Amino acid sequence: MRRAIFPGSFDPLTLGHSDIIQRGVTLFDELIIAIGTNAEKKYMFGLDQRMQFITAAFESEPKIKVHTYAGLTVDFCKKMNAQFILRGLRNPADFEFEKAIAHTNRKLSEIETVFLLTSSGKSYISSSIVRDVIRNGGDYTGLVPDTVCTS
Secondary structure, eight states, X not given: OOEEEEEEOOTTOOHHHHHHHHHHTTTSSEEEEEEEEXXXXXXXXXXHHHHHXXXXXXXXXXXXXXXXXXXXXXXXXXXXXXXXXXXXXXXXXXXXXXXXXXXXXXXXXXXXEXXXXXXXXXXXXXXXXXXXXXXXXXXXXXXXXXXXXTO
């Protein structure tokens, strides 16, 4: 079974994330959306709420599972018996950052990282931009799946 982990904080889930998930699920037998937790990070949305956003958005896709984890992503991959990490790339800066992480993960384990380019119409969307729009009372509905808007 080809199992991949798509890790992130998903604070909140965006249309960019959804784009990568919808395209990535076609490449693997199972895709685990892994919500990373970091006690030192302050999130806008609680863990339960982020889980709800993602679970509701992909409830009709049986190949998608949603889990939370703490610690190294490669350790979570081993625990879940996943052979791949899926990552989305929006721009050259993302590539440079993600390349360094992929090389480190490869050094720590035999895990392969698979990169997908975010669709051009969604490449400008980031969780930090969405949070800024929300904080300032802007209309964020065109940046996130409906499950985030209705919660």
